[in-house]
Amino acid sequence: MMFSPNSEAFTLARDCNAVIIPTGEPVTLPEGSVGMITQSLGGSYTVYIEGNLFRIAGPDADALGKEPETPPVLPEGADDEAVEDVIWEQLRACYDPEIPINVVDLGLIYRCDIELNANNERTVEIDMTLTAPGCGMGDILVEDVRSKVARVPTVGFVTVDLVFDPPWDRSMMSQDALLQTGMMY
Secondary structure, eight states, rough: OOOTTOOEEEOOSEEEEEETOOHHHHHHHOOTEEEEEEEEEETTTEEEETEEEEEOOGGGGGGGGGOOOOOOOOOTTTTHHHHHHHHHHHHHOOSSSSSBTTTTTOOOOOEEEEEEESOOOOEEEEEEESSSOTTTTTHHHHHHHHHHOOOSSTTTEEEEEEEOOSSOOOSSSOHHHHHHHHHOO
């Protein structure tokens, strides 16, 4: 496998939970495993070990010798618009482990509704899709979206529904994503 100049060698400092890409099967990688970090975006890591790709979630960054991601913060006296901006920042921190483009620019987020409840907590409802219905990483991406949005202060409840209507196609990608993938017309 060819590695980019941004790839970084590592040795796992401890046993580490991971998922196999592209099937999404959970595994435990043993302490001392040697590999290359091929992608480190949005607080998660795609690593190459012995011919396989794995995704390591942000809370396990220390096993790679990395700092875990810091939780999002709201500005003092944040209004609804500021909270919504932070939620969208969190969504843009969710990356497909095989494609170095966030789920927003890929066009995978179809709906994000935010409601302020009587107890001053917010409920967030998200509809998202996948680039392919059979994607083994679908549950992983859904949980990444849910957990990152749930970390936003004042968000009390998050639901993420995986939908396939309308079917995703490249016309849903942002101009930047199309340029980055070389799919621009």
